Amino acid sequence: MALLSLWRLKSYLRPFTSVIVLSWIAAVVGIAAGLAIPLIGKEIIDGPIAAGDLAALTPLGLLALALGVVEAVMICLRRWLQGIAVFGVETALRDDIYAHLQRLPMSFHDEWQSGQLLSRATTDLGTIRRFFGFGALFLVMNVIQLVVVTILLLRLYWPLGLLVALAAVPIIVVSARFEKRYRVISRALQDRQGDLATHVEESALGIRTIKAFGRGGHVFSRYDGLAVVVRDTALEKVRLSSRFFTFLEIVPSVTLALVLLLGATAVGQGALTLGALVAFTTFVLQLVWPVSSLGFILAMGQEAITAADRVLEVLDTEPSIVGGTLVLDRPRGHLRFEGAGFRFPGADRPVLQDLWLEVRPGETVAVVGATGSGKTTLTSLVPRLLDVTSGRVSIDGHDVRDLTLPSLRSTVATAFEEATLFSMSVRENVTLGHRDATDADVREALEIAQATFAYDLPWGLDTRIGEQGMSLSGGQRQRLALARAVLGRPRVLVLDDTLSALDVETEALVEDALRGVLADATGIVVAHRASTVLLADRVALLDGGTITHVGTHRELLAGVPGYRALLAAEEVLS
Amino acid sequence: MTDWRGVAAENRDDLDDEANVLLRARSRRLLGDLLRPHRRAIGLLVALIVVSNAAGLSIPYLVKIGIDTGVPAGTRTLSMIVAAILGAAVTQALTRQAFLRFSGQIGQETLLELRRRLFEHFQRLSPAFHEKYTSGRVISRLTSDVEAIAELLEGGFDGLITAVLTLFGTAAMLLILDVHLGLVALAPFPALFLMTRWFRRASLTTYRRSREAVAAVIVHFVESMTGIRAAQTFRREPRNQEIFEELDERYRAANLAGMRLIAVFQPGVKLLGNLTVAAVLLYGGWLAVQGEVTVGVLAAFLLYLRQFYEPMQEISNFYNTLQSAGAALEKLSGVLEERPGVAEPLVPVALPAARGEVRFQDVRFHYHPDVPVLHRLDLVIPAGQIVAVVGATGAGKTTLAKLIARFYDPVTGRITLDGVDLRDLGEASLRRAVVMVTQENYLFGGSVADNIRFGRPSATTAEVEAAAAAVGVRGFVASLDGEAGKRGARMSAGQRQLVAFARVFLADPAVLILDEATSSLDVPSERLVQRALRTVLTGRTALIIAHRLSTVEIADRVLVIDDGRVVEDGPPGELIAASGRYAGLHQAWLESLT
Numbered sequence A: 001m002a003l004l005s006l007w008r009l010k011s012y013l014r015p016f017t018s019v020i021v022l023s024w025i026a027a028v029v030g031i032a033a034g035l036a037i038p039l040i041g042k043e044i045i046d047g048p049i050a051a052g053d054l055a056a057l058t059p060l061g062l063l064a065l066a067l068g069v070v071e072a073v074m075i076c077l078r079r080w081l082q083g084i085a086v087f088g089v090e091t092a093l094r095d096d097i098y099a100h101l102q103r104l105p106m107s108f109h110d111e112w113q114s115g116q117l118l119s120r121a122t123t124d125l126g127t128i129r130r131f132f133g134f135g136a137l138f139l140v141m142n143v144i145q146l147v148v149v150t151i152l153l154l155r156l157y158w159p160l161g162l163l164v165a166l167a168a169v170p171i172i173v174v175s176a177r178f179e180k181r182y183r184v185i186s187r188a189l190q191d192r193q194g195d196l197a198t199h200v201e202e203s204a205l206g207i208r209t210i211k212a213f214g215r216g217g218h219v220f221s222r223y224d225g226l227a228v229v230v231r232d233t234a235l236e237k238v239r240l241s242s243r244f245f246t247f248l249e250i251v252p253s254v255t256l257a258l259v260l261l262l263g264a265t266a267v268g269q270g271a272l273t274l275g276a277l278v279a280f281t282t283f284v285l286q287l288v289w290p291v292s293s294l295g296f297i298l299a300m301g302q303e304a305i306t307a308a309d310r311v312l313e314v315l316d317t318e319p320s321i322v323g324g325t326l327v328l329d330r331p332r333g334h335l336r337f338e339g340a341g342f343r344f345p346g347a348d349r350p351v352l353q354d355l356w357l358e359v360r361p362g363e364t365v366a367v368v369g370a371t372g373s374g375k376t377t378l379t380s381l382v383p384r385l386l387d388v389t390s391g392r393v394s395i396d397g398h399d400v401r402d403l404t405l406p407s408l409r410s411t412v413a414t415a416f417e418e419a420t421l422f423s424m425s426v427r428e429n430v431t432l433g434h435r436d437a438t439d440a441d442v443r444e445a446l447e448i449a450q451a452t453f454a455y456d457l458p459w460g461l462d463t464r465i466g467e468q469g470m471s472l473s474g475g476q477r478q479r480l481a482l483a484r485a486v487l488g489r490p491r492v493l494v495l496d497d498t499l500s501a502l503d504v505e506t507e508a509l510v511e512d513a514l515r516g517v518l519a520d521a522t523g524i525v526v527a528h529r530a531s532t533v534l535l536a537d538r539v540a541l542l543d544g545g546t547i548t549h550v551g552t553h554r555e556l557l558a559g560v561p562g563y564r565a566l567l568a569a570e571e572v573l574s
Numbered sequence B: 001m002t003d004w005r006g007v008a009a010e011n012r013d014d015l016d017d018e019a020n021v022l023l024r025a026r027s028r029r030l031l032g033d034l035l036r037p038h039r040r041a042i043g044l045l046v047a048l049i050v051v052s053n054a055a056g057l058s059i060p061y062l063v064k065i066g067i068d069t070g071v072p073a074g075t076r077t078l079s080m081i082v083a084a085i086l087g088a089a090v091t092q093a094l095t096r097q098a099f100l101r102f103s104g105q106i107g108q109e110t111l112l113e114l115r116r117r118l119f120e121h122f123q124r125l126s127p128a129f130h131e132k133y134t135s136g137r138v139i140s141r142l143t144s145d146v147e148a149i150a151e152l153l154e155g156g157f158d159g160l161i162t163a164v165l166t167l168f169g170t171a172a173m174l175l176i177l178d179v180h181l182g183l184v185a186l187a188p189f190p191a192l193f194l195m196t197r198w199f200r201r202a203s204l205t206t207y208r209r210s211r212e213a214v215a216a217v218i219v220h221f222v223e224s225m226t227g228i229r230a231a232q233t234f235r236r237e238p239r240n241q242e243i244f245e246e247l248d249e250r251y252r253a254a255n256l257a258g259m260r261l262i263a264v265f266q267p268g269v270k271l272l273g274n275l276t277v278a279a280v281l282l283y284g285g286w287l288a289v290q291g292e293v294t295v296g297v298l299a300a301f302l303l304y305l306r307q308f309y310e311p312m313q314e315i316s317n318f319y320n321t322l323q324s325a326g327a328a329l330e331k332l333s334g335v336l337e338e339r340p341g342v343a344e345p346l347v348p349v350a351l352p353a354a355r356g357e358v359r360f361q362d363v364r365f366h367y368h369p370d371v372p373v374l375h376r377l378d379l380v381i382p383a384g385q386i387v388a389v390v391g392a393t394g395a396g397k398t399t400l401a402k403l404i405a406r407f408y409d410p411v412t413g414r415i416t417l418d419g420v421d422l423r424d425l426g427e428a429s430l431r432r433a434v435v436m437v438t439q440e441n442y443l444f445g446g447s448v449a450d451n452i453r454f455g456r457p458s459a460t461t462a463e464v465e466a467a468a469a470a471v472g473v474r475g476f477v478a479s480l481d482g483e484a485g486k487r488g489a490r491m492s493a494g495q496r497q498l499v500a501f502a503r504v505f506l507a508d509p510a511v512l513i514l515d516e517a518t519s520s521l522d523v524p525s526e527r528l529v530q531r532a533l534r535t536v537l538t539g540r541t542a543l544i545i546a547h548r549l550s551t552v553e554i555a556d557r558v559l560v561i562d563d564g565r566v567v568e569d570g571p572p573g574e575l576i577a578a579s580g581r582y583a584g585l586h587q588a589w590l591e592s593l594t
């Protein structure tokens, strides 16, 4: 059932129940007042005018006046209340989508383009809001108005009333067909707009690469292709709805003509008074708007349904990585991979399998392996950015899956191979989730990472660094990311090839400082260079998805040809 | 709001009155510009809507005639009137359908054009602009703001034209039917005018606020999704949520304020309508009792008044979308007027076949006026030379490279390619001649092959395969048609770098800049890449920036940069022998190998 997805969002309406009830009451009263005004017109024509009774005219006229005021006040009240409810719902939903997205694991985010996510959190929510705000109310009100007016018409003069009621049949039939097709198109349009947003995002983030290769034209033509598809889909939607809307306009007009024809005959036969005919036609004219607006309200409804579907797609994705219940009070950081294996969803073979490795507190192990051998994957298993698909990873003897995520992730800190920075102040970038970090902590971290250049930026630590830290040099970005990882002296420190953008001298300085940190932490250091490997007490060689050798750098260099090929083989030309 | 955002050079959101006027004029210009090609079609639209409304308007009038004359006169007259009503209904329907289609068409074409312009413009703007503007803002301009305008184009025209026409048509009808009664009915017009003016003024600032608020929401959303890995690892989620809810709340408040304005404006219009109806009932009733108007006229009057104030509702709705689109248009026209920091020359010099001689003449550069990054650089790189650039991190190597690729223009002095100032060189010639692999490589969604082909979109499949094979991409992807994933997420860092590198083998530039292009590779892959590079670099000028001196070994010349100055310059062998900075670096590097 299509409406189900909208219905499932009802819990968001709950906090606003009283507001919504009030707004609906206001709506009903308003509509009733609006409907009563023509009735008074009829009274005036049939009563005082027919009788030539001026005295009776004034009270009726004043009543019309009062009703007019009531209608306006009720509309104002309705809109005011509705505003509170719909924007409240929209905001709550958006906050929840955001919260949910933050909970979803990397595997989700690697697949979902943020353009698609964004269009759900903005455009789609807007669509749903408009429906709840106007569509739903008008739908119900219009239907009520239609029913009430039809009943009034039946009571005024039933043969004509019956005629008006029958006019609903073709409307219902055509609406049903329209809805089905409209839903398909509006979903297609929403998806394509998401694609377009994705492309915009990619080309904004990749602007340097695009410029460096001079591919503006290429990127534009791809964008243009998508934009044209969006236009064509939108036009298809316009064509479909224009037919439907027109149909809805013609039905009441034809009905009106018939009413006049038959009504006049009835007046001729004395079955109907002239005043009643006037009222009758007035009522039928009052039906024109509710009927013809039914078109776009239904369209709105369809769009809201597909939008809700899209939003629920995200909200229904269960986070596959959720924390356990255990909290480590005083973690020592004894890390063990116990037959750990990992396979990417949809991949035909595992990246890691049957991997055994033990890193004791205070010890540092370097992980060495070829490009693409699975080093980053291995490090991602510790803070549970990825979850093992076989075996387990444990800290202090506890499966990492038993720990709460905050507990686990405050025990493990990772510096990624690509610095992920945000366009915020340097301080905020370094502290990130570490909200109680003091200035002294920050300074210590920056000093370890040799990132004290941050104090010399135009506004010191308050300087906003460009998007993704683009107003810093490559090495500066990497050192900030490193500072972030060492901040607060984590028990387990993972460094994923984090010194690659540093010159030899700076690297040596960083390494010296890091030795101090690693001395009393558990360390995993991913390295492509011998110099970095020397940070570690032992080296583990990752090959074929598993650790094949563990030993000191010298041992492996001497005894393992594969290791030699990876690390010692830099040809020196001088 | 706390200071998580940090301080940046400028905040561009505050406006004074003068700026307001400018803004309005600017966005009106943009709208006019966009609609101009559709002048004729818009004329046709107006004609259609006139006919449609005339037909619509005639229906109550015909009903009045039917009641007044048809009922007494009998079936013949009556059936003629009914036929006329049916005819009017059909005409209205047909013209209306045509109108909806045409206006949809025009609206969509206009949107397409707007999207194209914006996108193209964003692509033209310099990296310096994008750094500050952030991709989130770009996205919000191209989605949320464009949507606000779409809403106007989709429903707005319709509402406005219909409303205005109905308004005037009905007013005329009322006056024709009965002048006195008509004047009574039209009396509230001045009040209507005042109300509209009030609404326009009040809503302007509100909608502006709402545009800015939604942009802030989008920026934060996009950025936190892009950096979700760091957010989760470092338990940033609660703080992110806090910030997001704060921004979202601001957006809500702005929207609500807008809603409240309509909540007053729209019923206000309704109230005027209702008061008029009551007045007409009273006055018209009195006239009818006096026998001065017929019952039919009075009935028609009531019908018309309904028709009259119904579109007034539409006008208020239209005004709402118009104002919100107006605020969006302001933002968009602002972006479109933004001049690229590095401007395309007015008379571009074409350089069909560049040799690749690069010359820096007295070049100074800074990002921030207080912090010079390059001090007086004079440098000649002859065509075909391979130059390695080394130096401490933050010394200015990338900056040097970016100047050659004209991401920025020098603050003083000039940079020439084959003797032509880069500022005089046409964009196309420049990009054909100079290609750069940036320090931060970027992969697009789509297949691996698509990503490699980015180096030269016209490349054949065989060429793409060859490029992939040359740097060893074939070694780790089963098929080049496999998806790279979002920003290359399905590949390892080194693999991404290899794919980014493969692009170079397709591009055919005279000057090639490699900025740390092999930093994440293991040694064997790096060696493979270097071997391939030797072939690629023959006959080209190359600038290779690297910390790992192994990458530098193919260079003819080494530049050592320190704090924005070239401190050593010469062939690698000589520099090592000279026991200066480079010799020291080289020694340190040799030691780091063991």
Ligand SMILES: Nc1ncnc2c1ncn2[C@@H]1O[C@H](COP(=O)(O)OP(=O)(O)OP(=O)(O)O)[C@@H](O)[C@H]1O
Pocket (backbone or CB within 6 Å): A110, A344, A347, A351, A369, A370, A371, A372, A373, A374, A375, A376, A377, A378, A417, B476, B485, B489, B490, B491, B492, B493, B494, B495, B520, B522
């Ligand atoms: N999201 C993904 N889906 C499918 N395959 C993936 C995904 N991410 C990585 N892979 C594959 O898994 C393998 C291991 O990747 P990983 O990033 O762990 O390598 P790595 O050892 O860190 O390499 P590098 O030294 O280049 O950083 C690679 O072959 C890569 O292609």
Ligand SMILES: Nc1ncnc2c1ncn2[C@@H]1O[C@H](COP(=O)(O)OP(=O)(O)OP(=O)(O)O)[C@@H](O)[C@H]1O
Pocket (backbone or CB within 6 Å): A466, A470, A471, A472, A473, A474, A475, A476, A501, B131, B367, B368, B373, B391, B392, B393, B394, B395, B396, B397, B398, B399, B400, B439
């Ligand atoms: N877009 C920018 N805005 C402001 N300052 C910048 C920008 N880009 C670089 N800088 C500053 O200019 C200086 C030189 O940076 P550049 O990127 O040229 O260094 P680099 O030599 O390439 O260093 P690395 O080896 O770390 O990549 C640095 O201090 C950096 O902070």
Ligand SMILES: [Mg+2]
Pocket (backbone or CB within 6 Å): A375, A376, A377, A417, A496, B492, B493, B494
């Ligand atoms: Mg990796």
Ligand SMILES: [Mg+2]
Pocket (backbone or CB within 6 Å): A473, A474, A475, B397, B398, B399, B439, B515
């Ligand atoms: Mg650099």
